[in-house]
Amino acid sequence: GENVEQHPSTLSVQEGDSAVIKCTYSDSASNYFPWYKQELGKRPQLIIDIRSNVGEKKDQRIAVTLNKTAKHFSLHITETQPEDSAVYFCAVGDTGNQFYFGTGTSLTVIP
Amino acid sequence: GAVVSQHPSRVICKSGTSVKIECRSLDFQATTMFWYRQFPKKSLMLMATSNEGSKATYEQGVEKDKFLINHASLTLSTLTVTSAHPEDSSFYICSALGTGGEKLFFGSGTQLSVL
Secondary structure, three states: OOOOEEEOOEEEEEOOOOEEEEEEOOOOOOOEEEEEEEOOOOOOEEEEEEEOOOOEEEEOOEEEEEEOOOOEEEEEEOOOOHHHOEEEEEEEEOOOOOEEEOOOEEEEEEO | OOOEEEEOOEEEEOOOOOEEEEEEEOOOOOOEEEEEEEOOOOOEEEEEEEEOOOOOEEOOOOOOOOEEEEEEEOOEEEEEEOOOOHHHOEEEEEEEEOOOOOOEEEOOOEEEEEO
């Protein structure tokens, strides 16, 4: 199966600064890479995703980049706000519709 | 977007009792649903994959006789924790593959506390 690693496990940034979270995966056949935001006690919410035929995708303050050769992808949050504080998970979807999750990053945005 | 409803949101039960958790896709048909267990501030641990009309596929280390999964229709999957014990206390979340079979939509989770 797929092996997904996510770093860092915790991240603190000042409000207005950028935050970057990275994930690596092992199966080169994987083709779908979503990112989820989870607030305490709530369901994970899809915030952005990218497919293997695209190198970068942006949605307002959030962007995801994918390097298929190196098998890693990153989440970028710019101009962070306190409400961005949450746990973020990357995931990797394979061709069999199986999803493998990273270990999560607890992001704290300090006002 | 697609909505997945999960009930109950919280349950407290005595040790030895069984608890059933329901996961429904409200506006789409979900041939595949997933069940996860999550510890505080930890990742989602996949327990099993539930396919409509067939037996669930359990991940290694998950006891299928303890965590019974039934996916009897295209909109409903249930997880029953049988003879629950305190170590089963956890946050359980379901998810469903949306139409097109790519995006995951999550239920709101069930916090199970076994006394």
